[in-house]
Amino acid sequence: MKPTDMFAQVGSVIASVMFAWAMFKQYCPYNLQEVIDKYSKRAFTFIYPYIQISFNEFTGDRFMRSEAYSAIENYLGSRSSTQAKRLKADVVKSSQSIILSMDDHEEVEDEFQGVKLKWAAGKHISNTQSVSFYPVTDEKKYYRLTFHRRHRQLILGDYLNHVLKEGNEIKVRNRQRKLYTNSGSYWRHVVFQHPASFESLAMEAERKQEIMDDLAVFSTAEEFYARIGRAWKRGYLLFGPPGTGKSTMIAAMANLLNYDIYDLELTAVKDNTELRKLLIDTTSRSIIVIEDIDCSLDLTGQRKKKKEEGEGDEKDPKPKLPKEEAETKQSQVTLSGILNFVDGVWSACKGERLIVFTTNFVEKLDPALIRKGRMDKHIELSYCSFEAFQILAKNYLKLESHHLFARIQELLGETKMTPAEVAEHLMPKTISGDATVCLESLIGGLEKAKEDAILKAEEEVKESARLKAEEEAKEKEKEKEKAKAEEEEAKEKEKEKEKAKAEEEAAKENDSSKAEENAKKPVKENGFCDNGNAELISKEKK
Ligand SMILES: Nc1ncnc2c1ncn2[C@@H]1O[C@H](COP(=O)(O)OP(=O)(O)OP(=O)(O)O)[C@@H](O)[C@H]1O
Ligand SMILES: [Mg+2]
Numbered sequence: 055m056k057p058t059d060m061f062a063q064v065g066s067v068i069a070s071v072m073f074a075w076a077m078f079k080q081y082c083p084y085n086l087q088e089v090i091d092k093y094s095k096r097a098f099t100f101i102y103p104y105i106q107i108s109f110n111e112f113t114g115d116r117f118m119r120s121e122a123y124s125a126i127e128n129y130l131g132s133r134s135s136t137q138a139k140r141l142k143a144d145v146v147k148s149s150q151s152i153i154l155s156m157d158d159h160e161e162v163e164d165e166f167q168g169v170k171l172k173w174a175a176g177k178h179i180s181n182t183q184s185v186s187f188y189p190v191t192d193e194k195k196y197y198r199l200t201f202h203r204r205h206r207q208l209i210l211g212d213y214l215n216h217v218l219k220e221g222n223e224i225k226v227r228n229r230q231r232k233l234y235t236n237s238g239s240y241w242r243h244v245v246f247q248h249p250a251s252f253e254s255l256a257m258e259a260e261r262k263q264e265i266m267d268d269l270a271v272f273s274t275a276e277e278f279y280a281r282i283g284r285a286w287k288r289g290y291l292l293f294g295p296p297g298t299g300k301s302t303m304i305a306a307m308a309n310l311l312n313y314d315i316y317d318l319e320l321t322a323v324k325d326n327t328e329l330r331k332l333l334i335d336t337t338s339r340s341i342i343v344i345e346d347i348d349c350s351l352d353l354t355g356q357r358k359k360k361k362e363e364g365e366g367d368e369k370d371p372k373p374k375l376p377k378e379e380a381e382t383k384q385s386q387v388t389l390s391g392i393l394n395f396v397d398g399v400w401s402a403c404k405g406e407r408l409i410v411f412t413t414n415f416v417e418k419l420d421p422a423l424i425r426k427g428r429m430d431k432h433i434e435l436s437y438c439s440f441e442a443f444q445i446l447a448k449n450y451l452k453l454e455s456h457h458l459f460a461r462i463q464e465l466l467g468e469t470k471m472t473p474a475e476v477a478e479h480l481m482p483k484t485i486s487g488d489a490t491v492c493l494e495s496l497i498g499g500l501e502k503a504k505e506d507a508i509l510k511a512e513e514e515v516k517e518s519a520r521l522k523a524e525e526e527a528k529e530k531e532k533e534k535e536k537a538k539a540e541e542e543e544a545k546e547k548e549k550e551k552e553k554a555k556a557e558e559e560a561a562k563e564n565d566s567s568k569a570e571e572n573a574k575k576p577v578k579e580n581g582f583c584d585n586g587n588a589e590l591i592s593k594e595k596k
Contacts, residue, residue, distance in 0.1 A: 105203050111195040125221030126197050127155050128228070130162060130173055137162040153228060158195070166213045171201040226312060226339060234316045234336075239328045241335060246315055250305035254449050256442035256473045257299070257435070265303075266310065268431060273311050273406060286406045289396065291424050293416040294435035297474030300412040303435065304343055307408065314340040320350035326391030333395055338405020347411045348418050389420060396428045437470040446473065450480035451489040458493040465500035469507055475499065 079087065113120045131154055134141060140157035156162055161174045178194040201209045233246035252266055272288045279286040290307075292300040308315050316336050323329045336342060344350060396409060411429060413419060424432070438446075440463045447453045479496035 103203055104200050105206060105209075107199045109197045109199070121222075122218060123195075123197065124225065125218045126173075127221070128153075128224040129217045129221035130164075130197070131155055131224065133162045133164060133173075134160070166216065167208065169201065169205045169208060169213075171199060171205075171209065171213070174198045174200070231308065231312065232314045234314065236316075236319055236322055236332055238322075239324075239331050241316065241332065246308065248305035248309065250302045251309055252306045254445070255299060255303060255306050256438065256445045256449075256476075258439060258441050261433075265431075265433060269307060269311060269408075272408070276406070285397075285403075288408055288431070289429040290408060290410045291416070291429040291432045292410060292412045292435060293414070293432070295437070295472060296414055297472035298435035298437065299473050300435055301345065303433075304341060304410055304412070307410070308341050311341075311408075312339070313408070316340055316342045318342060318344050320344055320347075320387055320392075323387050325386040326388060326394070329387050329391055329395055334403060336403070336407065338403075338407065341408040341410055343410045343412070345412050346414065347423075348413045348415050389423065393422060393428070396423075438466060438473045438476045440466050442473055443476055446477055446480055447493075450477065451487075451492060453489055456489065456493060458490065458497060461497055462493065462500065465497065465504065469500055469504040471500060471503055 109120065109122050109126055111120060111123045134156035135154040138156035138160040140160050141154045142157050144153045144155070156175050158175050158177050161172055164171050164173060174197070176196055176198060178196070199209075231246040232243040234241040234243045236242075252262055255262060268288075276286060292303060294300060304315065307313070314337065318332065320329075323332065333342070411424070416424070416432075423429070443462060443466060444454075444459075447456070447459075476496060479499050480492045483491045483495060
């Protein structure tokens with residue numbers, strides 16, 4: 055037989071089989087088709103010793119990207135780049151690094167505890183056309199894992215856990231971190247790129263190390279928190295005057311731990327329900343920040359005020375936001391809403407989270423809000439010390455020492471200046487960036503601050519003396535008025551006495567004249583006199 059004849063025959067056999075299959079599908083009852091399908095698959099798995107697991111890219115009805123799929127994608131990244139012939143590339147971290155993954159229908163091998171497995175990337179093309187609000191893609195991608203059935207236990211247990219864990223870790227390493235801000239009940243985000251670090255933070259080395267250790271211990275303590283039955287979260291309260299580095303420290307924390315930041319603007323949150331929704335929407339490995347909590351809401355003693363409701367509201371210069379029951383258009387987030395947020399619903403959310411409050415006036419906050427357990431670590435950021443200045447000088451001027459440092463140390467011991475102000479003096483003043491000019495500017499600033507402080511102190515002394523004098527004058531005036539009032543009262547009493555005496559005398563006179571008149575009158579038959587007892591008595595005597 056010629057090859058051309060053979061091809062013609064094979065072609066006609068295939069065509070006949072296809073035709074027969076098409077006829078079968080068309081005319082065979084649906085139920086019978088299902089049964090045939092089922093048994094043919096069973097027969098196939100009986101002779102085929104491998105198990106296959108598919109991980110689809112999207113799960114559920116709401117087109118949620120499967121976490122397992124993206125973890126596997128990350129996990130297979132490095133293996134794909136060395137084994138697959140066709141790769142897909144993606145750029146992350148603002149064009150700084152490229153992530154590779156295998157293209158569709160590629161296969162890579164993996165080995166786990168001596169067991170070989172195979173991963174394949176594929177896609178289903180769906181024939182169904184549907185009208186949906188969401189853009190519908192017909193391609194459904196998946197990863198398929200194939201392994202021998204004798205390794206079922208190992209693969210379904212340890213191996214898959216290992217893949218998910220490593221994949222998630224790679225994802226966290228590669229991800230572009232985000233800074234979220236709340237708008238209504240949703241979060242909006244931008245790429246978080248802040249250069250702050252603990253190295254550049256001007257602070258005493260010992261305290262800095264303590265905070266870094268605390269963060270490091272927290273971020274690796276998943277098992278510890280699980281064992282002691284506490285939610286994996288930690289609260290930090292940063293307090294201190296403006297410009298002492300509170301916001302900078304939050305950025306440094308996020309950079310150290312590789313966390314996202316959720317910057318929560320409480321005044322833009324309508325009520326406690328919206329607050330709860332926002333918090334549930336936060337992801338693991340994040341820092342939730344409420345800046346200037348003393349200004350965000352009237353949380354500075356709401357509990358106390360509830361008792362004294364209606365008292366002294368006008369006296370407080372701080373703009374007030376509503377109390378628990380008040381109906382206003384502004385935020386109705388309450389202290390109890392915040393407390394629930396810190397240790398209520400949010401605690402139940404899985405994964406590690408830090409919560410950081412900042413304030414300029416720690417003493418104004420309700421103690422319930424900042425007690426240990428809610429705000430576990432209280433960190434005071436204060437005025438610039440010489441040690442902090444040295445770090446700033448190293449960062450800004452690349453200086454370890456300078457002959458002007460001694461004078462600066464002396465001045466920093468005598469006066470207060472925030473790191474922000476010191477940093478401002480250290481900014482380059484000339485194109486050449488002469489360090490001496492900056493240091494001299496700082497010395498000038500410190501000397502002025504010292505003079506201002508002395509003047510202020512003198513002013514305060516004068517003011518307090520003036521207030522004291524005013525107080526004394528007021529006191530004297532009061533005493534004078536009191537004495538005058540007493541004198542007048544005494545006079546009044548004297549007058550009343552005299553008046554009473556005069557009345558008594560008049561009454562006596564009146565009585566005696568009446569008695570005389572009665573004596574002149576005739577005595578009545580019954581022996582009683584018209585004019586009372588005096589006459590009766592005189593008659594009896596007679
Ligand atoms: N401890 C510090 N170390 C390094 N830089 C600092 C430090 N404190 C302040 N700065 C500098 O001062 C600027 C202002 O600091 P930051 O915004 O962190 O202050 P803050 O304490 O958050 O102030 P506020 O209470 O007004 O929010 C920062 O841009 C930073 O450059
Ligand atoms: Mg700040």
